[in-house]
Amino acid sequence: MCHRASPWFTSHCNVPLILAGKQGRARPREASTAQSHPLPPPALPGRSLVALALTPEMILVLGLVGFTMLMLVLEWIRADMVALLVVVVIGLTGLIPSDRVFNGFAGNAVIAIIAIMIMGAGLDRAGVLSLTASFVMRMARGKESRLGVVINSVTSLFSAVIPSQALAALMIPVTSRLSARTGVPISRLLLPMGFCILTATNTTLIANSPLIVLNDLIASANANLPPGAHTIPKFGLFSVTPVGLVLALLGIGYFWLFARKLLPEREDERLKVTPGRTESYFAETYGIGGETAELTVTAESPLVGMSIGEVEQLHGAPLILAIKSGNDARMAPPVDYVIWVGSVLGVLAPREEISRFANNQLCKVSPRMRQLGELFNPTRAGISEAVLPPSSRFLKQSVGDLRLRKRYGISVLAVNRGDQVFRDDVRGVSLRAGDTLVLHSSWRDLALATEDKDLVVVTDIPKEEQRPGKIWQAVGFFLLAKCLALFTHLDLSVAMMTGAIGMLLTGVLNMDEAYKAVNWKTIFVTACLIPLGWSMDATGTAAWLAQEVLNHLGGASPWILQTCLAVLTLLFSQVMSNVGATVMMVPIAISVAVATGGNPSAYALIVAVSSSNTFLLSSGHPALMMVAGPGGYRGKDFLRVGVPLTLAMLVATLVMINLLFR
Known part of the structure; x- marks a missing residue:
């Protein structure tokens, strides 16, 4: 395979490329002759490479990469602000043509991600997740071992079609409900669920942002190929399914075999959070104990004329949860709400503290909720x-x-x-x-x-299905989008947006709900970091980095090179977004593959899949950050469970991709 004209690597080789998906073999471009010079050792037989010098443009790109990584780790500046700053600097410095600087916003990857977020919200609005909870209950029959397997299997299935963070937000309440109904501690369910979201997210290109972005990065690489080089094919919707299925089954099997040994042994009281027992639960967990009572403010009370905020600052003041003044009764009165004669306060505190406060402030106490009873009804x-x-x-x-x-x-x-x-x-x-x-x-x-x-x-609160009558429309248009992506030559963005528009037209969602369903922070970060990958490609920075890697590892086997790329990617993704890690590492991986005669598709896919191998830190992925608090997990819990799974995922990824792309 040939790749790049100066200042990129060039070679007089013609390595056949094993293609992924349904595209078939790519046609070579018109052949041409290129001058080449030997790369410093280790040199490869039959191969001659141009030795690259570090240019000011490369230094600038490396500086932007370092700045991006540092800001995403330290969080001194919001991630979306960092991404916008980087893309503006790229435009001002001319690292890529100015008319391409903001093309990431109109890219196939970004539009597809927006459409997938909208369809995920539509499935939730139609009640698909509530039906899922009922299905899991029937399948598990209340047994902990079976419940974990069923939850992890269903989560893995949804992870193939719903973005990770959105799926975590949908499944946490479902898992809480199942925990409350079965008595299984939620701390033994949430962590496996969160990890299985990540192990199964590589099953398709529908919901995995790094895999969707991968095709845009490949298109950028193809745009800079020299004449005579074979283009790198894009991945089809299910090109990675064999790899993803193995990883998904590995995650499910891992927790089925080792969950009891690895998960926390503590019986967390979070498992039984239901509206009917909130008082005892929150007293045990947070020290928010006591009883609810009504305090009626008399004319002699010093509380008259004071605001809610001022009352709460008084010594021994109970929690003020509601107030009724005249005919106006409201929950959670704001701090500037003024108390008048006859106001009724709904408070929460131990009985002795309520009585003491009432005596000091000349209020009448009623232990029964007579006037605020409707506001404190557990069903409301x-x-x-x-x-x-x-x-x-x-x-x-x-x-x-x-x-x-x-x-x-x-x-x-x-x-x-x-x-x-x-x-x-x-x-x-x-x-x-x-x-x-x-x-x-x-x-x-x-x-x-x-x-x-x-x-x-997180709590299992009473919630009605909002549009259960639209469930068939939601499922139907979602399946239509998948079929269009699979059986036609439409881009993924067009296929997915067709399903999203169908849900909007049939009333599964309205436009305001669709706007709210889109995580605009994710969209801006993705759209603005894509040009950073393009600039690494266009300036030769990726090729220079690949050259430096080969200077140290050029004589190593492809397995060692691939392992190094995978480990670097998963380490980067622990401290920054997986999209950012993919954008930075894919151009380097492609250059390393070309320089060593490897398959660029395989090397690029190893990077994209490894970016989801983020099990070591709770901060490694948004889905894990969301389960850490409700599950009561500590850092050592993630390390104890995540280290073996990370190693197993790494080995499985390398083996499966090399088998698939031999």
């Missing part, structure tokens, strides 16, 4: 848990700044972060990804607050 309101996903707009803001009471009618009672529980001065806590919030609200207000995907509710 209660205490719940919600986790902050990495894409939440609430990150790095304090609870007080969010003004959740005024905006949504939600009171934040506590914040759980790993082994820390913040109960005092909750309003001053700055929120991070993976934090679990303890909330009190009406279920309706909570549902409205979660529509923007800033919160993912």
Whole structure:
């Protein structure tokens, strides 16, 4: 195979390329003769390569790569802001033509990801996930070993068609419901579920962002091939399915065999969170104990004229969950809401503290909820848990700044972060990804607050299926999109958008819901990092890096080269987005393959698949960050479970791809 004119590697070789998918053998371009010079040792027999010098353009690209990695790790700047900054610098410095700088936004990968997010929301809105919970219950029959296998199998199946983060948000409440109904600790279900999302995400090109981006990176590489070189074929929708199926089965089998030995032994009280027993659960877990009562403010009370925020600052003040003034009754009154004579406060605290506070503030106590009973009806309101996903707009803001009471009618009672529980001065806590919030609200207000995907509710709360009558339309258009991608020559973006538009036209979703279903942060990061991969390709940076790799490992076997690329990719993806790791490593992998006579398709696929091999840290992937808090997992839990699985996935990936692309 030939690849690149100066300053890229060139060679007088013609290595046949094993093609993936349904495209067949690519036609070679018109042949031409190219000057070549020997590469410093180790030289390969029958091969001559141009030795590349480091240019200012390459240094700039390497600087951008280093800056991107550093900012994504340290999180000093938002990931989408970093990506936008990088793409603007690429345009200003002319690393790629200015008319291509923002082509990532119109790329096949980005449009396909948007359509897939919309279809995933449509499936959820139609009640597919609720039906899934019922199906899992019937299949598991309440047995822990069987329940884990069924949940992991169903999750793996959905992971092939729904993006990882969206699937985690959909499956966490389902798993919580199953845990509550069966009595199996949720800490023994969530981590395997999260890991199986990642082991099965490589089954198709439908839901895996690195695999979708891979085709755009291959197209960029093909655009710079010299005359006479064979083009690298794009991957079809199910080209990677044999590899993905093995990895998915490996994940399911791993937890079936070793779950009891590797998962935490503690019997976490989170397993039984239901609206009927919230008081005992939250008292045991967060120290939010006591009883609900009504306090009626008398004319002599010093509370008259004070705001809710001022009352909460008083010594021994209970949690104020609701208020009724005149005929106006509301949950989670905002801090600036003023208390008047006759106001009725719905409070939560131990009985002795309520009585002491009432005596000091000259209020009448009623242990029975007479006037606020409807607001505290467990079928309408209660205490719940919600986790902050990495894409939440609430990150790095304090609870007080969010003004959740005024905006949504939600009171934040506590914040759980790993082994820390913040109960005092909750309003001053700055929120991070993976934090679990303890909330009190009406279920309706909570549902409205979660529509923007800033919160993912963990507790099994009463929730009606929103559009169960549209389930056949949702499933039908989803299957239509898959068939168009599989049996026609349409691009993946066109096929997937057809399914999304079908759901919109038939009322499965409306346009506002479709906009909310799209994780725009992910879209901007993906669209803006794609040009970084193009610039690595166009300036020869990837080829120079490949040359440096070969200077040290040129005499090594292809297995060692592939292992090094896979390990580097999975290490990068632990600390930055898997899309970013793919964008940076695929051009290098293709250059290494060309320089050593390997199959570029195989090397590129190894990188893309390895970017999902992120099991060592809870911060390694958004789906894992979302299960860490609700499951009560610690860093050592991820290492104990993740290290063996990472090694097994690495070996399986290399073996299967080399068998598939021999």
